[in-house]
Amino acid sequence: MALVVQKYGGSSLADADKIKNVSERIARAKENGNRVVAVVSAMGDTTDELIELAGQVSDSPDLRELDVLLSTGELRSCALVALRLNSLGYPAISLSGAQAGIRTDSQYGMAKISSLEPQRIMDELDDGMIVVVAGFQGITPGMDTTTLGRGASDLTAIALAAGLGAVRCEVYTDVDGIYTADPRLVPKAAKLDEISFEEMLELASYGAKMNPRSIELGMVYDTPILVASSFSDVSGTLIHGDADMNKNVGEMRNRVSGIATDTNVAKITLQGVKDRPGIAASLFEPLADVGISVDVIVQNASVGGTTDLTFTVKRDDLNRASEVVQRVAEDLGSTGFVTALGLAKVSVVGTGMQDAPGYASTMFRTLADEGINIEMITTSEIRITCLVSEDAVGPASRALHTAFDLDVG
């Protein structure tokens, strides 16, 4: 029997009726002759509500205790789904991250999976059970509960799919699949039937609603991921390896697979930095130490031995990042720093870009024709990202979607 891992997000589990719906979908996978492991998120906005509750009793919550608190959300939903499945006549058992063998390091709030010991899951599957696992959580060597970071129930699911040798990991959410652009911004956006891991990784890292670490894990273990809606029977998008992708390259009229947008952006510019070796390390190491990811980085050409260093961070990280920058600015000989909000990233992603010139110039020309100013630019082999004003993110996406021939309808 094939093993299938399914994952259901919080919006698919927001109330008792939705839990019933999800349980029926899980039962159907069992009826279709599969061994089934279902990974569930917390119901609806539970995690946000718990964070708010923690904020009411503590200004800077202890991270270990916050993880204990947050982990209860997923425990509740996996128990409720197992209750429903049993009540429908499908023997099912809920397992916490610890019981499912998700071992992690002790970095509370953003723990990394160190190993998977899925013996309990295998035993339960052998007994004919549907196994419902609490996503987003694991356990340290000292038997303390950890969480894996926001959106990391996907990570639990894909890690289990890879570790258990599942034929695929099915990620069910409130959208039909992966689109060529955010349909709220680009009405002519189209659902993709398939996309490569590499492209999806770029889309996810630059704004698509999926955990980039999950995509990476699927890529490393070559575990195909199906993204589909838990509310419809539309076919979804299959994220899979290049091997399969290549056979379709001949048919692809277009080598740009999608436009990603991200408004969770803040910009920090450190002014008058002395232009000498090691300044970037002196700045970015302390930021990494406190867990802040730095994204687009631009260093201006040196004028008179000093330069400006500009970079972006997540908007949520701006305050913490500013504290770090304040601390190191003097050491760097900087004359000061400024921060800016109201920005957005617009990215064009496609595997084909690495073999064909002209994509960058098409992107810049398109934005220029729309009168959109580009503040910063960064690229990877299969992605070009421009930092633009937040107001411009809609017009920019629509224009690029048209320019790269992605429009449908």
Add this chain to the structure above:
Amino acid sequence: MALVVQKYGGSSLADADKIKNVSERIARAKENGNRVVAVVSAMGDTTDELIELAGQVSDSPDLRELDVLLSTGELRSCALVALRLNSLGYPAISLSGAQAGIRTDSQYGMAKISSLEPQRIMDELDDGMIVVVAGFQGITPGMDTTTLGRGASDLTAIALAAGLGAVRCEVYTDVDGIYTADPRLVPKAAKLDEISFEEMLELASYGAKMNPRSIELGMVYDTPILVASSFSDVSGTLIHGDADMNKNVGEMRNRVSGIATDTNVAKITLQGVKDRPGIAASLFEPLADVGISVDVIVQNASVGGTTDLTFTVKRDDLNRASEVVQRVAEDLGSTGFVTALGLAKVSVVGTGMQDAPGYASTMFRTLADEGINIEMITTSEIRITCLVSEDAVGPASRALHTAFDLDVG
């Protein structure tokens, strides 16, 4: 340093402000130079809400999964209290039942503690931490979560106090202590400064709001239990061993310590049962097998070789009990059975009763003078219980409270 175990009930933890209040009380115990273990219940009505949620997805919830669901309530409150304590500058750590070493059997929903392995608690206390333990839960040998039955956070606290050699277990709730009668029924009820384990066990078993298994455990391990309010600094009631009690006997003008009332009662009468050895066992064994406690039992004098057998169960158990009785009635040669609601138990409890006659007759006379009919009677060495109409429970308690000279004010 003395070790104190404190327990806080759900009404003391109902919201963020109450969690702050409880945390300050815990911190004060630490400031007073104690090693402190705090056991917490779920916030407010969480457990009832979770049971309702389970009912929405399942008509007869799987007991293992229900325990996973219910156990999250206590996990949340212990994390929140630990968050608050840390934020106040008191290093604190929350522990689940499993982490606290509460090992149980696998009887989900009403598991029994099989052993206590408190090494983790001791280690954390040695590190100077305040340890906040999730009440009401434990773990099976197979590492599955269990719950210990409604109101069993008291049990967790007293088991830990006994196992850790605490000087006392402090149970904080929304009342000032143990009263001579339910103050809602008897305005002249008085708070007791102290009471013996035996008396408290009878009061708790016959209606006072405390888990009888907890009292029993305190009695077995001779761990004094202080019952007090988390909302005031009134001194509370100390439940302790007879040894200490005896020294006050001389001062006690009254040997009745309190009146207990219980309206969670239903009556079942099995009619025309053949009067032969073994009928009681044939009836009560199947009831015990499904976990139904039978209370007052009366067998009428045999007339013509048949008899009526009447007993009481908790009102909540009536439907399940009726199913069992239905099944065994024919085997017992019974002509049928009837059930009745609308009843209540009124009990008079006091250690002194065992050495002095006349308590029973005073009780019966007092009820007769009030025109209250006694349906059934049962006694222990230190208790007399009468089954009366539910309407009579108020007048009966007030009259008995006066008759046994308990009135204050």
